[in-house]
Amino acid sequence: MKLFDVYPLQPLAIVRGQGAYVWDAQDRRFLDMYGGHAVISIGHSHPHWVARIEDQLKKLAFYSNSVHMPIHEQLAEKLGLVSEKPDYQLFLCNSGAEANENALKLASFHTGKKTILAMRNGFHGRTSLAVAATDNPSIVAPVNQTENVVFLPFNDEQALETAFSQYEVAAVIIEGIQGVGGIREASVSFLQKIRALCDANNAVYIADSVQCGYGRSGQFFAHDYAGVQADIYTTAKGMGNGFPVAGVVIAPHLKPKYGMLGTTFGGNPLACAAALAVLEVIEQEGLMENARIQGAYLMDALRGMPALENVRGRGLMIGFDLPEAQADLRKKVLMEQGVFTGEAKPRVVRLLPSLALTRVEADLFLEKMHAALLTDVPILH
Numbered sequence: 001m002k003l004f005d006v007y008p009l010q011p012l013a014i015v016r017g018q019g020a021y022v023w024d025a026q027d028r029r030f031l032d033m034y035g036g037h038a039v040i041s042i043g044h045s046h047p048h049w050v051a052r053i054e055d056q057l058k059k060l061a062f063y064s065n066s067v068h069m070p071i072h073e074q075l076a077e078k079l080g081l082v083s084e085k086p087d088y089q090l091f092l093c094n095s096g097a098e099a100n101e102n103a104l105k106l107a108s109f110h111t112g113k114k115t116i117l118a119m120r121n122g123f124h125g126r127t128s129l130a131v132a133a134t135d136n137p138s139i140v141a142p143v144n145q146t147e148n149v150v151f152l153p154f155n156d157e158q159a160l161e162t163a164f165s166q167y168e169v170a171a172v173i174i175e176g177i178q179g180v181g182g183i184r185e186a187s188v189s190f191l192q193k194i195r196a197l198c199d200a201n202n203a204v205y206i207a208d209s210v211q212c213g214y215g216r217s218g219q220f221f222a223h224d225y226a227g228v229q230a231d232i233y234t235t236a237k238g239m240g241n242g243f244p245v246a247g248v249v250i251a252p253h254l255k256p257k258y259g260m261l262g263t264t265f266g267g268n269p270l271a272c273a274a275a276l277a278v279l280e281v282i283e284q285e286g287l288m289e290n291a292r293i294q295g296a297y298l299m300d301a302l303r304g305m306p307a308l309e310n311v312r313g314r315g316l317m318i319g320f321d322l323p324e325a326q327a328d329l330r331k332k333v334l335m336e337q338g339v340f341t342g343e344a345k346p347r348v349v350r351l352l353p354s355l356a357l358t359r360v361e362a363d364l365f366l367e368k369m370h371a372a373l374l375t376d377v378p379i380l381h
Contacts, residue, residue, distance in 0.1 A: 017044025020354055020361045033365055034342040038211045038352035041238030042281040049241050049277040056273035071272040078279045083220040091248040092267030096210035096236035097125025099246040102261050103232045104129050107171035107204035110254050115167040119154045119174050121181030124208055133173055155190045164197045171204040176222025179211035182344040183312055183319025191226035205230045214238035215282050215355055218292035218315035243274035287355035291315035294357050301366050307373050318351040337368035
C-alpha cells in the first residue's frame with residue numbers, strides 16, 4: 001500500500017523538533033515560523049506538555065464519553081478562565097472542521113433555520129457542511145454542494161444587511177482573521193454589525209477561531225478585538241500543540257439536549273491533558289502578551305524591507321505580499337536559509353510561529369529574510 005497522493009510535499013523529512021526549531025533526517029536545523037499551520041502554539045516538545053501527556057498515558061489513554069471524566073471538567077474550567085468566557089459551555093471534538101461542522105449544526109438546531117452566511121475567501125474545513133461554507137469550489141465535491149450557504153464579500157456591511165433582509169438566516173460564520181484567505185482581518189465595525197443583526201434576527205454568530213484563536217492575535221480570540229461576544233467560538237489548531245483536539249465554545253443561552261452532538265475520540269484523556277498543558281503554559285509564560293510584543297516587532301521590521309508589500313496581521317499571525325520578482329522567495333527562504341513559512345495564493349507569505357517565539361529567534365528570522373532577499377549564499381545551520 002502507498003499513501004494517497006493529495007499533498008504537494010517539500011523535499012524534506014522532518015524527524016524532531018524542540019522549541020522554535022525542527023531538524024530533518026540529515027540533522028539540518030530549520031527555524032519554524034509556520035508551526036504546521038499554526039498548530040504549534042507553545043513550541044515543539046515543550047517539557048510541560050510532554051510531561052502532562054506522559055503522566056496521563058500512564059493512567060488512562062481512552063474511555064468513552066458514556067462515563068464521567070473529571071479531566072473534561074478541568075479543561076472546561078481552565079479554558080473558561082484563560083479565554084475569559086467562564087459562563088460558556090464546551091463540546092470537545094477532534095479537528096477544526098469537526099468543530100465548525102458541529103457549530104453550524106447547533107446553530108440550525110437552535111434557530112430552526114437553514115441559511116448560513118459565510119465570507120468570500122473564507123476557509124472552515126473539509127467535512128460536509130464546513131466545506132460547503134468554504135469559498136473554494138475545487139475542494140467542494142458535488143455531494144457537498146448546497147443552496148443553504150450564501151457567500152458575502154468580506155467586511156461589506158451593506159451586503160450583510162441585504163442578506164439578512166433576503167434570507168431566514170440561521171448563522172453567520174466568520175474568521176476573525178482569514179488564514180488561508182491571506183491574513184485578512186475582519187473589521188471591528190463588521191463584527192459589531194454581525195452581532196447586531198444576529199441579535200435582531202434570531203441568528204447565531206459563529207466566530208471561527210480555529211487558526212486565529214488561542215492567543216495567536218494577542219487576545220485569546222481574535223474576534224475579541226471588536227468588543228462583542230459571539231454565540232459560538234470554534235477552536236482547534238493551537239489547542240493541543242500538535243495533539244489532535246478541538247472545541248466548540250458555546251454561549252449559555254444555547255441549550256444542550258442528549259444526542260444532539262456526539263463524538264467517539266473527542267475529549268479523550270490524552271487530548272485533554274495536552275490541551276490543559278497548552279493553557280497552563282500560555283498562562284504561566286505570558287504567551288499572549290509575548291505574541292503581541294514579538295508580532296509588533298516583526299511587522300515593524302518587515303515593513304522596512306522594500307521588497308515586501310502590504311505587511312499585515314495581529315500578534316503572531318502575520319502576512320505579506322510578494323511582487324512577481326520575488327515569487328520564489330518562500331522556497332528560497334526554506335531551502336537556502338532554513339526557515340519554514342506558510343503561503344496563501346497567489347503570492348502571500350504567512351507567518352504563524354509558536355507564541356513562545358523569542359526576540360533572538362525573531363531577529364534570526366529577519367536576518368535570514370535579509371539574506372534571502374540580498375544574496376544567494378546559503379547559510380543553513
